[in-house]
Amino acid sequence: MRPPISEKLLHMDKIDIKSLSKEELEAALKDLGGETYRARQIFRWLYKIGVKSFDEMTDIPAGLRQKLKAKFHITHFTILDSKRSAPDGTAKYLFKLEDANTVEAVFLPEERRNTICLSSQVGCKYGCSFCASASLGFVRNLEPSEILEEVMAVRRIYPVSAITNLVFMGIGEPLDNYDNVMKAIRIFNDKDAFNIGARKMTISTCGLIPGIERLKREALQVELSVSLHSADDEVRSKLVPINKKYPLKNLIAACREYVKSTNRIITFEYTLMEGVNCSNKDAAALARLLKGLKCKVNTISCNRIRQVRNIESARMIPNPMRSRPYSGPSEKTIALFVKALKTAGVNVTHRRPKGEDIDAGCGQLRIAKL
Numbered sequence: 304m305r306p307p308i309s310e311k312l313l314h315m316d317k318i319d320i321k322s323l324s325k326e327e328l329e330a331a332l333k334d335l336g337g338e339t340y341r342a343r344q345i346f347r348w349l350y351k352i353g354v355k356s357f358d359e360m361t362d363i364p365a366g367l368r369q370k371l372k373a374k375f376h377i378t379h380f381t382i383l384d385s386k387r388s389a390p391d392g393t394a395k396y397l398f399k400l401e402d403a404n405t406v407e408a409v410f411l412p413e414e415r416r417n418t419i420c421l422s423s424q425v426g427c428k429y430g431c432s433f434c435a436s437a438s439l440g441f442v443r444n445l446e447p448s449e450i451l452e453e454v455m456a457v458r459r460i461y462p463v464s465a466i467t468n469l470v471f472m473g474i475g476e477p478l479d480n481y482d483n484v485m486k487a488i489r490i491f492n493d494k495d496a497f498n499i500g501a502r503k504m505t506i507s508t509c510g511l512i513p514g515i516e517r518l519k520r521e522a523l524q525v526e527l528s529v530s531l532h533s534a535d536d537e538v539r540s541k542l543v544p545i546n547k548k549y550p551l552k553n554l555i556a557a558c559r560e561y562v563k564s565t566n567r568i569i570t571f572e573y574t575l576m577e578g579v580n581c582s583n584k585d586a587a588a589l590a591r592l593l594k595g596l597k598c599k600v601n602t603i604s605c606n607r608i609r610q611v612r613n614i615e616s617a618r619m620i621p622n623p624m625r626s627r628p629y630s631g632p633s634e635k636t637i638a639l640f641v642k643a644l645k646t647a648g649v650n651v652t653h654r655r656p657k658g659e660d661i662d663a664g665c666g667q668l669r670i671a672k673l
């Protein structure tokens with residue numbers, strides 16, 4: 304049965320202390336009669352050591368610990384399921400939230416960096432036709448504490464120093480949960496917490512122009528990635544329905560403006576789907592669209608969503624994939640597409656999908672457990 308939709312089933316009267324920025328924590332400490340410098344100590348206990356209770360914060364006076372305990376709690380996710388890819392070490396986790404909803408995170412080990420792919424919402428509103436997360440609809444935003452807890456939970460399995468990069472490419476649209484995602488990012492960036500450089504964190508959007516415009520005014524130099532998938536409005540609207548509201552002309556204009564005001568590069572994600580978006584004509588249209596824009600393009604072959612169809616046949620959940628299950632193109636088609644882009648001067652990298660043997664694409668583990 305689907306879990307209930309609820310912001311907080313447990314600890315209704317208390318908020319997770321991890322949802323407080325350092326400034327908010329300082330103000331809360333002041334209200335409780337504590338010194339503001341204790342916020343740094345508490346950050347270290349929470350994020351560097353990863354304590355599960357206030358009682359473990361041994362350099363915080365007992366009286367203040369009692370007051371903190373009365374006002375706040377510390378969220379801990381339960382790992383419902385995990386899978387590890389034999390060929391590349393990619394590990395995928397399904398977390399049970401305190402209100403019984405579920406989200407996923409993926410740990411991607413590479414030679415010189417280790418990345419966690421994070422979810423930002425329970426479900427997603429945007430209905431991209433190739434995405435497993437879309438098929439179960441939107442439930443709610445994740446709190447900052449829950450976004451942080453995704454990393455804490457993975458870090459309980461891997462050593463602290465092993466995580467170097469974060470990408471918001473899991474379940475949900477991060478720019479649709481802007482404030483909570485940015486709050487979490489500031490804590491990830493804080494030297495008393497995770498100390499992950501802003502440029503090591505990437506927000507990936509399906510193209511929400513208002514969010515892109517907000518992000519360009521942020522002082523933090525977070526990386527931006529846009530899921531493009533086609534340079535043709537008609538095709539893109541079928542793949543990424545928000546394109547009807549924010550069509551390519553407006554989206555690319557917002558991207559150009561973003562690059563101009565931030566002097567940062569944008570990455571465009573382009574999932575290659577056989578017979579949909581990877582012909583020579585598609586490559587030429589993409590090169591024209593991005594001409595003169597400081598950007599790079601990452602192509603990746605489509606990851607087939609096996610479980611969606613299994614679950615749907617049993618539960619009758621509407622699925623945009625039913626009529627058209629997308630599949631990745633042949634190696635030859637990929638090579639020709641990438642070559643055509645390079646010849647046209649596009650900075651393009653083709654990436655091999657990771658964790659294919661464990662269905663590491665976003666939303667697939669969650670669907671399999673519902």
Ligand code: SF4
Binds near residue numbers: 430434436473530
């Ligand atoms: S690709 Fe992203 S924005 Fe689109 S449905 Fe999936 S999670 Fe939502």
